[in-house]
Amino acid sequence: MSSKAEEFDLLVREVFAPCYPVVANEIIEKTGISNGLCLDLGCGNGYLGLAIADATNMEVCLLDNDAEMLSICQRNITARQSNERVRTQLGDVHQIPLPEQSVQLVVSRGSVFFWEDPIQAFREIYRVLSPKGIACIGGGFGTVEIKQQIDRQMEQRDSGWKEHLRERIGPGCTEKYPPILSEAGIDNFKIDHGPTGLWIIFGRS
Numbered sequence: 001m002s003s004k005a006e007e008f009d010l011l012v013r014e015v016f017a018p019c020y021p022v023v024a025n026e027i028i029e030k031t032g033i034s035n036g037l038c039l040d041l042g043c044g045n046g047y048l049g050l051a052i053a054d055a056t057n058m059e060v061c062l063l064d065n066d067a068e069m070l071s072i073c074q075r076n077i078t079a080r081q082s083n084e085r086v087r088t089q090l091g092d093v094h095q096i097p098l099p100e101q102s103v104q105l106v107v108s109r110g111s112v113f114f115w116e117d118p119i120q121a122f123r124e125i126y127r128v129l130s131p132k133g134i135a136c137i138g139g140g141f142g143t144v145e146i147k148q149q150i151d152r153q154m155e156q157r158d159s160g161w162k163e164h165l166r167e168r169i170g171p172g173c174t175e176k177y178p179p180i181l182s183e184a185g186i187d188n189f190k191i192d193h194g195p196t197g198l199w200i201i202f203g204r205s
């Protein structure tokens with residue numbers, strides 16, 4: 001097992017853990033979707049998708065292009081006895097290995113910032129969305145209190161934390177996405193950008 005994936009899991013469990021159930025509920029509330037298949041893109045160790053599985057009856061596919069992250073996902077799935085509804089999928093957001101219009105809810109937290117070709121990735125997300133499906137892509141912490149708590153801990157561990165946040169979800173980041181979405185053929189979208197994060201929300205209808 002890669003120490004990088006294990007180190008990331010430890011960091012997530014020690015620092016980021018409180019945000020996942022809150023972000024999951026926020027997404028379920030915003031989209032109104034709680035049935036069908038949920039795809040968590042760039043799932044890391046799977047905590048957002050697992051929180052969505054806990055809060056709904058959805059089947060969840062945890063997709064990442066890092067096999068070691070997925071081994072930890074599998075461990076987390078087994079620990080939570082979620083095997084019946086949650087599975088892992090090795091894959092790349094630029095070529096999602098799922099049929100078109102097969103996913104009711106696409107979620108992705110903290111991964112879009114690393115995609116090499118976001119236009120192609122958004123095209124792929126749009127392709128797999130079901131006719132009434134919704135995608136919620138971005139990065140966020142749930143509440144201001146949770147974000148402040150995470151910021152305090154991360155600033156002690158990582159001197160570049162504030163700068164990472166500014167580049168990814170800071171003021172001015174809203175403007176990055178409309179041209180990318182338009183190029184991907186997605187005209188009907190909303191960018192929800194506030195003190196707790198930045199989310200790009202769109203559907204097919």
Ligand SMILES: C[S@@+](CC[C@H](N)C(=O)[O-])C[C@H]1O[C@@H](n2cnc3c(N)ncnc32)[C@H](O)[C@@H]1O
Nearest residue numbers: 042043044064065066091092093109110111114
């Ligand atoms: C910062 S982590 C976020 C993990 C998780 N979503 C979370 O919120 O804890 C970013 C994840 O995106 C994944 N990733 C980056 N580029 C990807 C790609 N092209 N296809 C699939 N996964 C990707 C990485 O392997 C990593 O697990």
